[in-house]
Amino acid sequence: MNRRNFLAATGVASLAVASGVTSCAPRPRLATTRTYSVPKLKLSLDRIVKETVGLRPFRASGPRIAREELGSKTLVHNYGHGGSGWSLSWGTGNLAREMVLATGERKVAVLGCGTVGLATARLLQERGLEVTIYTKDLPPNITSSVATGTWSPASRVCDPTKATPEFRQQWEQATRFSFRTFQFLLGMNDIAAWVDEYNVYKTRPTGQPDIGQGGEVYHLDGLLPERQELSAKQHPFGAAYVTWRSNMMFNIPSYLHHQMSTFVMLGGRILIREIKKLEDIDALPERCVVNCMGLGAKAVFNDEELTPVSGQLACLIPQPEVTYKLNAQGASVIARKDGIYLGGNGLVGNWDTTPKREYTEQFVERIQQVMNEMTD
Numbered sequence: 001m002n003r004r005n006f007l008a009a010t011g012v013a014s015l016a017v018a019s020g021v022t023s024c025a026p027r028p029r030l031a032t033t034r035t036y037s038v039p040k041l042k043l044s045l046d047r048i049v050k051e052t053v054g055l056r057p058f059r060a061s062g063p064r065i066a067r068e069e070l071g072s073k074t075l076v077h078n079y080g081h082g083g084s085g086w087s088l089s090w091g092t093g094n095l096a097r098e099m100v101l102a103t104g105e106r107k108v109a110v111l112g113c114g115t116v117g118l119a120t121a122r123l124l125q126e127r128g129l130e131v132t133i134y135t136k137d138l139p140p141n142i143t144s145s146v147a148t149g150t151w152s153p154a155s156r157v158c159d160p161t162k163a164t165p166e167f168r169q170q171w172e173q174a175t176r177f178s179f180r181t182f183q184f185l186l187g188m189n190d191i192a193a194w195v196d197e198y199n200v201y202k203t204r205p206t207g208q209p210d211i212g213q214g215g216e217v218y219h220l221d222g223l224l225p226e227r228q229e230l231s232a233k234q235h236p237f238g239a240a241y242v243t244w245r246s247n248m249m250f251n252i253p254s255y256l257h258h259q260m261s262t263f264v265m266l267g268g269r270i271l272i273r274e275i276k277k278l279e280d281i282d283a284l285p286e287r288c289v290v291n292c293m294g295l296g297a298k299a300v301f302n303d304e305e306l307t308p309v310s311g312q313l314a315c316l317i318p319q320p321e322v323t324y325k326l327n328a329q330g331a332s333v334i335a336r337k338d339g340i341y342l343g344g345n346g347l348v349g350n351w352d353t354t355p356k357r358e359y360t361e362q363f364v365e366r367i368q369q370v371m372n373e374m375t376d
């Protein structure tokens with residue numbers, strides 16, 4: 001049984017459609033007559049200046065966005081965003097904010113200084129709350145700093161066969177809220193930008209095309225422009241099937257810097273502190289605590305569902321003329337201001353953050369093949 005039939009058999013697809021979320025992307029439309037110029041990447045191992053491995057905080061049932069009472073404290077959980085934390089940060093931050101506001105507390109602790117903690121903290125400040133961030137590490141020593149940084153709100157965000165209807169509803173609300181928030185960050189100090197995104201296939205996929213090559217499980221109509229199929233005359237790739245769309249990407253170092261600076265400018269405090277056990281949370285002066293510790297929440301809250309899905313990235317020296325995103329043959333390219341990132345893998349349950357040269361070589365080889373097959 002293929003994935004689509006399985007979803008249909010379990011009723012997941014119809015439930016998802018009923019809430020406005022679909023489990024498959026619409027078939028790409030045939031594009032207009034515009035031609036797309038795609039500058040070639042300079043690919044060689046000696047242009048790789050950095051290799052990283054990040055651990056996506058994955059939960060099969062989806063991120064945990066929930067309120068819990070812990071002795072005299074109210075805890076609001078906001079963690080476990082898989083490969084979608086950058087995209088969903090504002091949206092799940094907003095859901096968490098609603099839970100915090102319902103407590104009536106005015107002084108709030110946020111645990112974690114990743115993209116999720118920072119967005120949540122900023123949203124709380126917007127409502128006049130006094131926020132302190134407690135964190136073990138700061139950027140760049142956190143997962144958020146070693147992400148690709150594109151709009152991908154459904155990438156490895158859950159196992160659709162395990163996600164609850166409540167999560168699907170939260171996901172749709174969070175995705176819409178985040179998308180709208182990003183529209184106000186675009187153009188501001190280059191922290192977020194629109195880019196061309198190409199999907200390049202050696203052979204035309206049969207059946208319903210999947211949403212993406214990053215394990216995306218849901219799709220919401222009406223946000224990004226839909227993918228368009230390009231005719232051979234419109235693109236330089238030597239491939240049987242090519243799609244294009246506009247997508248958003250985040251310049252991670254400047255984005256995190258912007259978030260931390262704004263948070264501090266508005267009176268927020270960032271304290272370096274490791275939370276090792278529940279008693280450490282009890283000892284905090286704030287009565288309301290938002291848990292945005294990502295994978296760090298596993299040990300403290302004994303969350304057996306939380307699992308790393310590791311992803312290696314290899315960073316090439318930037319080429320100013322290269323500003324696109326490309327997915328081909330299980331590898332991806334994303335051009336950011338700080339470098340051109342190659343990646344595409346995901347190892348479930350892998351805690352090892354040591355980069356492996358063979359993965360980098362694989363990314364380079366696969367993308368080099370795409371470049372070699374391009375017309376000049």
Ligand SMILES: Cc1cc2nc3c(=O)[nH]c(=O)nc-3n(C[C@H](O)[C@H](O)[C@H](O)COP(=O)(O)OP(=O)(O)OC[C@H]3O[C@@H](n4cnc5c(N)ncnc54)[C@H](O)[C@@H]3O)c2cc1C
Nearest residue numbers: 054085086087112113114136137144149150275294296311
């Ligand atoms: C290779 C890769 C590519 C990705 N690409 C994308 C993408 O293109 N788009 C997208 O939307 N998402 C992407 N993601 C996913 C995204 O990076 C994560 O979902 C996101 O970074 C999670 O953010 P976070 O703030 O929850 O966690 P983190 O960034 O891990 O932050 C957690 C914070 O909690 C702190 N902390 C942890 N434990 C403790 C403790 N015990 N005590 C105190 N503080 C603690 C940490 O120090 C840190 O400050 C990618 C991830 C990877 C690995």
